[in-house]
Amino acid sequence: MEKQRFAELLVNVMQTQTGREFIYELLDTMEVHVPNYVVGRQSVMGYEIGRRSVGEELLRMLRDDTEEGLQLELLMRQEARDRPKEKHKDEFYDQFEGGNV
Known part of the structure; x- marks a missing residue:
């Protein structure tokens, strides 16, 4: 598939809120926003x-191959920031909630 066609398909996905959420979660899974260094x-x-x-x-x-890509990326990030966050709990520490040791 040529790059321009792929970029068009990506913009089509990013046109919907569900598509933007999918791309954000995909990028999060790929850990684009955190450094990836594993010592040794x-x-x-x-x-x-x-x-x-x-x-x-x-x-x-x-960002580079589409006209509205940067605007869609910013919208995707705003929507992600506004979504309620699931509280991640560590199973080990869950047993100490509420003072029950």
């Missing part, structure tokens, strides 16, 4: 960097 484990680091580079390429295409 080059094979793991290579995998993480490779996964992250796919997400970075999606963002680059959205």
